Amino acid sequence: MIDYSATKAAVWNLSKSLSKEFGAQGLRFNTISPGPVATALWLGEQGVAATVAASMGVSFDEARRRIIDSAGGFSTGRFTEPEEVADLAILLASGRAGNVTGADFLIDGGLAKQL
Structure with a gap:
């Protein structure tokens, strides 16, 4: 996940500069x-939860629970669905968000706890 996270940060900085x-x-x-989206990256046979399960010697469901709990849990109680991310992208591309630029939108079901 290190390369994935570093890439996300680079894209955010590029977007801010371009704006x-x-x-x-x-x-x-x-x-x-x-945050965690209900896709193969997280929930697939070779995804994060499966990798954690194998390394910890626990079931897939237990690994999934531990991953979520280690970050403080989802406020919504569930992974984000891919369609929800797509809906946000459509909104941002539309004229309804015509004065929004240089912003980052976190969609993680309340997983990241900000003080």
């Missing part, structure tokens, strides 16, 4: 930072 560079031309740049 400043090209905002006056009407171009908007935003990023979406999803």
